Amino acid sequence: MPALSIQSSIAVLVATLVGLAAFPALAGPLVTLVAHRAIYDLSLLSRESGSSVMTVRGRMVHEFSGASCEGYSVSMRWVAEMGGPSGDVDVEDIRFASFEEGDSASYSFTSVRRRNDAVVGEVKAHALRAAAGKAGRVRLSAPADGEVALPAGAIFPTAHLRSIIRMAMGGEHIVEQDVYDVSEDGRQIYHTLAVVGAPHEAMRPSATEAEPARKALAGLREWRVTVSYFEGTGAGDETPAFSQSFDLFENGVESGLVLDYGDFVIRGRLADLEYLDAPDCAGAPGPGAG
Numbered sequence: 001m002p003a004l005s006i007q008s009s010i011a012v013l014v015a016t017l018v019g020l021a022a023f024p025a026l027a028g029p030l031v032t033l034v035a036h037r038a039i040y041d042l043s044l045l046s047r048e049s050g051s052s053v054m055t056v057r058g059r060m061v062h063e064f065s066g067a068s069c070e071g072y073s074v075s076m077r078w079v080a081e082m083g084g085p086s087g088d089v090d091v092e093d094i095r096f097a098s099f100e101e102g103d104s105a106s107y108s109f110t111s112v113r114r115r116n117d118a119v120v121g122e123v124k125a126h127a128l129r130a131a132a133g134k135a136g137r138v139r140l141s142a143p144a145d146g147e148v149a150l151p152a153g154a155i156f157p158t159a160h161l162r163s164i165i166r167m168a169m170g171g172e173h174i175v176e177q178d179v180y181d182v183s184e185d186g187r188q189i190y191h192t193l194a195v196v197g198a199p200h201e202a203m204r205p206s207a208t209e210a211e212p213a214r215k216a217l218a219g220l221r222e223w224r225v226t227v228s229y230f231e232g233t234g235a236g237d238e239t240p241a242f243s244q245s246f247d248l249f250e251n252g253v254e255s256g257l258v259l260d261y262g263d264f265v266i267r268g269r270l271a272d273l274e275y276l277d278a279p280d281c282a283g284a285p286g287p288g289a290g
Contacts, residue, residue, distance in 0.1 A: 031165050033252030035278035037063045038213075040257060040268035042080050051263040055083035058092075060268060064252075068102040069281035072158060090115050096182075100158045105129050107156040110142075111182050123186040129156065140186045148187045154178040160192065165248065168196045168223045181229075190229040190241075197224035209255050213273040221250045 044056040058080025066072035078094040098109035106128050113121035122142045127150060130136035136150030155163075160179045167175050175194040183190075200222045209217075225248045228240035239262075247256040257268030 031162060031169070031250075031252075033064075035065045035067075035276040036253060037061070037274045037276060038253065038270060039272040041271045042078075043267050043269070045258060045265040045267040047264040048262075052084055053082055053261075053264040054085055055081070055089075056264075056266055057081045059271075063276075065276060065278060066102075067279040067281050070279055071099055071101045074098045091117075093117075098157075100156055104156050104159040104162075107158075107180070109182060121184070123182055123184075125182075125186045127156065127180055130154065138180065138186065143185060146187070150180055151178060151189060154180050154189055157181055161252075164194050164196065164225060164227075165250070165252075167194075168199065168225070168248065169250070172196065179229075188231060190231065192227055192229055193240075194225060194227045199223050209270040210272060213255065213270040216273045216275070217249055217253060217255065222247045224248075224256075 038061075040060045040062070042056055042058040042060060044053065047053060058078065060076065060078045060080075062074070062076045064072065064074050074097065076094075076096040078092070078096075080092050081089050082092055083089045093114040094111065096109065096111045098107065100107045106126065108126045109123070111121075111123045112119060123140075124142040125138055125140050127138040128136045130150055130152045135152055136154070138148040138150055140146045140148065155177060157179060160177055163177060164175050167173075173196045175192075175196065177192050177194075179190050179192050181188070181190055224245065226243060226245040228243040230238055231241045232238050242262075243260045245256070245258040245260075246254040248254055253273065255270040257266075257270075259266040259268065
């Protein structure tokens, strides 16, 4: 297994998939997201010599719901068969659920990882964003009770993605931010570096996503985004603990996932996409948007 646990990095991925919405503290273009259910087929894209992972075959189901007036919820199920060098196959089963307030003032999540039906990791936390000039806090109830200070300026995953999409819409290409996200013990603050590519007006003809998903995303602007997560400051030649690349669409949907664990890389192909209804907040877009 890579230095950053599968549970940690998959949870980071899921947080990235949360979607994008208006964030009053950040100036810039209005971002509108859609409630949706996305299904990704998982496979091994590449591996380094000596990697403990030889094969990957599985699926991830991700569902986003909510709106700015009531907050945003995410549920995810990841199940994958991961083959080792001796021919052994472990079944990794990860379930993740989170809630972030509409103004991103607080963030709660639960992540449970099972391997071959046995629980091998669990994280539960409730975090409050720092007020002006003060530190925030994270209260943990699993894997053990505890409290962690949240540095001033650190934000939660949805707010992080909002800043990325606003930068993309504004023509910016680099976003650096300290982010509180799921880690192996729930105590890690990541320094993140996001690199945003040039926009596309529609899915590229060479896209490998399934036809239903391609039709649902046709005509939307998209950007290729790479986000690296550092356990330190991210300065100098520090190697990221985990990185991911994806096509980010203007409505918050993502496709073309590439998850880099260092010694192996997983591809996530968007196999199906369904738009869902969302609460109709006063003055906000109607069903399907928030």
